[in-house]
Amino acid sequence: MNNDFFATMRRATSSTRALNLAEATRVIQDALSGHPASGARSSNPDITPPPPMRRSKPFAVDPDAEIIEAETKQADETTDRIGDVAPSQRLRKPLGEALRILREGRLAVSAFESMPGRSFSGIPNHGPSPTIPEGAHFTSRSFSCAAGSRSYKLYVPASAPDRPHGLVVMLHGCKQHPDDFASGTGMNAVAETHGLIVAYPGQTGAHNASSCWNWFRPGDQMRDAGEPSIIAGITMELMSEFRLDRSRVFVAGLSAGGAMAAVMGETYPDLYAAVGIHSGLAYGSANDVMSAFSVMRGDASLVSPSKRRANVAHAVRTIIFQGAADMTVHPSNGERIAAAASPPGADIVTRTKTGRSAGGRTYRRTTVTDAHETPMLEYWLVEGTGHAWSGGHGGSYTDPHGPDATSEMVGFFLGKPNIQG
Secondary structure (H helix, E strand, O other), X not given: OOHHHHHHHHHHHHHHHOOOHHHHXXXXXXXXXXXXXXXXXXXXXXXXXXXXXXXXXOOOOOOOOOOOOOOOOOOOOOOOOEOOEOHHHOOOOOOHHHHHHHHHOXXXXXXXXXXXXXXXXXXXXXXXXXXXXXXXXEEEEEEEEOOEEEXXXXXXXXXXXXXXXXXXXXXXXXOOOHHHHHHHHOHHHHHHHHOEEEEEEOOOOOXXXXXXXXXXXXXXXOOOOHHHHHHHHHHHHHHHHOOOOHHHEEEEEEOHHHHHHHHHHHHOOOOOOEEEEEOOOOOOOOOOHHHHHHHHOOOOOOOOOOOOOOOXXXXXXXXXXXXXXXXXXXXXXXXXXXXXHOOOOOOOEEEEEEEEOOOOOEEEEEEEEOOOOOEEEEEEEEOOOOOOEEOOOOOOOEEOOOOOHHHHHHHHHHOOOOOOO
């Protein structure tokens, strides 16, 4: 972050201490919108794909970003350790006191809502519904455990109604819902081809004002707690019901859902054989709202480095899709996910190729294989694609011109690559 940003944070803190909450709210709003401390709007830098091992210049936060939302009430404190970082060691922004007071005063949400173009009325009550072929089923279910309850949609293919060949858990992005996500990604049609069941857990406005998965909260970044526990519970319930083992179970998501998919791969490597992350963020890259905005805009200097997987007993293969023109989640986040997911050792082989999709998008595809030639990592950087599911159509946040992320993810999951020209 630049000096203007820090100056703005100091101004907000001073206003709060002076009990001028309206002014503090305005200053926070300007900061999150990318305004410098002087009040003059800064110019937007061009967004280009970052070169490997180098961090690109951050861009100003897009006021239409739909990744996270501040809570209207204080989250429960936890004394558990997150990975290797104790609570007392976690990143704390200079504005922490101001944010806490604003939350207690229930002003944080209004600060976000007053941004141009933002609306936090919750997920749509209705939207596009996927077409269901004869013999298939797309039903509503619910799951409850000690961590809470969530509803979810389950697609059971006509091609394998009794003994499916695998399970894909799909986590939607902010202000989406299961039907919308199923329609936009076209996952049900691809699952039908391969005999897979697909589960679409649904986040609600009661748990996040924008129906985002809370990937940035410490209480939702650990095993056997919070949202990971609920998603894992849905997964285990379906594994038992349809007699599936870990080698055929996968999790994927878009945006906040992609970030939560990364959390699931890290906290439950014994459940998922592979993870698909589209326009998401690396596990452990943020631990509160402010650090989440920082990493989203490409400023990783103040947040904790992404944690590498230490559990070699359950290697989780990873496929990443990222739009090079994404103005909501900076493309450098794809590089961070890839770096964290790369397998250790001197015997890995990295290959890169470029191509063009049928819709005209050029892309760079990087693969990393282990000593046994098993693809452990696949990273697609798609030129011209913004914050949208590549190759998707019919739902929100889709780019029909990009390579088909859905087909490529399922091909990677099943070890049947479907490389597009």
